[in-house]
Amino acid sequence: MYDVIVVGGGVIGGLILRELTKYNLRVCLVEKANDVCMGQSKANSGIVHAGYDAKTGTQKAKFNLLGNRMMEKVAQELGVKYSNIGSLVVAFSEEECSALQTLKERGEKNGVSGLRILDREELHRMEENISSEAVAALYAPTGGIVCPYSLTVAAVGNAMDNGADLHLLFEVEKIEKTENGLTVSAKDGRALQGKTLVNCAGIKSGEIAAMVGDEINVNGRKGEYILLDRESGGFVKHTLFFAPTEKGKGILISPTVDGNVLLGPTAEEVDDGNTETSGAGIETVMEKARKMCKNVPFFNTITSFAGTRAYAAEHDFILRESERTEGVFHCAGIESPGLTAAPAIAEHVVKNLLSTRLKLEKNKNFSPYRKADYFFKDLSREEKNELIKKDPSYGKIVCRCEGITEGEIRRAVRENPPALDTDAVKRRTRAGMGRCQGGFCQSQVMEIIAQERGVALEEVTKKGKNSYIIRGRTK
């Protein structure tokens, strides 16, 4: 019998799970995919928003600001790359300049510090590649970037190191009230008992809510992105947003914590978790990027991808207990700025919501630290050689584009949460994330996974289930 069953292995579920392990509770996470972080936390902009966007008084405004203030510490504890690069909302006309003023006032009301309007000259000094049409910008020094999938993986890993369980490929089909709690059943017949449940199922959170008799309308919006090679790193220095206009929001251009440049997202309504890219979507991203910056180095494109953002009809975060089933809590409609808000949401859900149904007693053995997810290439020569002496597999580069060693890949397969497929290795180590997109190293990564897990090479998949990479021997 678990005290809490968290449904959904995204950044919200991951951070709630970690928050729960700070107390003496038996907790687990169930996730329908072969790895955590397979939904919207895998493919979003990775922005730590300052907090001027959300309407004052909303849950979004509150948790954005709180999360922004918590992110640096959380990232540091979990060994996740975070960078406080600041953001710029760029105006291209007089009308947009007044929108900047409105944003600044709203931000100040929300409690955002340091907001400042930059004139043309200062803006162009701060961003040399910005379009000559740009006339002003709102500068938010507290804006930042974080890697959303590293954060999710690290949060779940840290929670597991502190005693939480992870059940992968557990697709929830039924939630039944029992005498002393709940029975949560998966499509494959597995069942778990829990006293309480937290629904963090993202695009599926409406379906989970329906299983306990609640009605939450969750819809999806697809966003397409283009990712540029690290060779174009430094093309922009801050996260650049378009000023909001009646025509809606434009895309953003931002450095990533790994030194790439990210362009996107588009916004298209979708019914499900559809993440197909489209020719039109990619065209839109390119067109808007050309409006924001001059000479955008599209020739350095590594890949394009899409992610889905789940939102609720009221466009605010839904954080509450079920109306029908006691002990079930919903975290739904966590769209932007959900990543920023995640650490604050996690704290709120545990301390203010779950505490009404569970006794929270501090776990004295809780360690907030996850061994920093260091990259071998960032170590000093002494540190590298020390590591190689202990484990020679750190002396062998497997991913030549990103400089990732065999040792790092083996570690990703062994440590919590274990990487079971090649995409999972990629999210943890960046092997296959570079410009050749795994062309050179995929077979080696597969061999390492097969060895570590003691399975045949044919059983290693790209992303679980039927995503097999090779099939059978040659003649």
Next chain:
Amino acid sequence: MKNSYEIVVIGGGPAGLAAAIAAYDNGAKSVLVLEREEGLGGILNQCIHNGFGLARFKESLSGPEYAERFIAELKKREIEVLTGTTVLSVSPEKTVVALNAENGEFSVQAKAVILAMGCRERSKGALNIAGTRPAGLFSAGAAQKFVNIKGYMPGQKVVILGSGDIGLIMARRMTLEGAKVLAVFDIMPYSSGLKRNVVQCLEDFGIPLYLNHTIVKIEGEERVSAIVAAEVDENRKPIAGTEKRFECDTVLFSVGLIPENELSKSAGVPLSPLTKGAIVYQNRETLVSGVFACGNVLQVHDLVDFVSEEAEIAGKAAAEYVRFGESEKEPIDCVNGGGVSYVLPQKIDKRAQGKIKLFFRVRERAENCSIVVRCGEEEIARRKKRVVAPGEMETFILTEEQIKKAVKEITVSLEK
């Protein structure tokens, strides 16, 4: 291993092997070859088809056989080799930083460095193809490694985008292994591969080649289940209404090779935007004194025979650099004119001895045309060609006399 060497060769593929041998034979006393794989030979090891060595040895060898000839020669000489060793950086002062399991991270100082890292395949990601991102999408070279080195099949129902040589070779290879190759698409109106490969790998097996076609969509959530191909117009944009759907479980991409110049950049070597490789003199010295480049890291060759030939030029020049020191040069530029996409070398040192073989590629297929070399406005050489194509590298030899007389930029163009 020592702390310093006269010459450090980066890469133990065909270019590095030939360069190291030539450097040694021209008087270099200490030569070190650094190779990241566990064995020498580079990409030749997975090229088990034949056709290698026709120009050099007048016989048709497989890739491993071709490599073996050079490895055997190398072993006869006192050349040091470190395999399983990845070079992390090269400084303009020619300090080479490398990593392996035995020595950890270490530095060696070279008097001359020969860059022979080869090239990599352009990835599917760079193409922005719409649709899903399932398993079953491979670069042709990655699929070749699975089949020829690892002994595994990537899949059974295959389509191939790009009719470059690796794509063509893999169409045949997959067919011989029992897979069904449904189609090969090329966005261009011609194949960028060698004519002999189009005939021997597609036509002989009845595999259809769709020119002026590209893949516009990928379907399948976990494993690829189908692709949609469409015809393109003269601007290479898909034409609506021409879409054809192919059910398949595997897509191979053979969409171009890019010289792998990360290390060249760390050494401060200026690159050509046309070749994506270093700008070099005829002796394959880059614009950084004592740093040489050869093979596919410099320009993507069609035939390994020419890689070996180019590497020998670089190896000899590096040995001379070590023996005689930096040479004073009198450079003139060598550039591409109409109808030609690039010329190599980009710089000609007028003081150097001997004739020069210029390498270049034409932009489009043409028949009954002429290659014309000019010095400024003045025509200095001309040769008739029955047929030229971008997929076949062209050469042109300039005599020492022609070079000595040159006072202005040399231009190579194609005239119809």
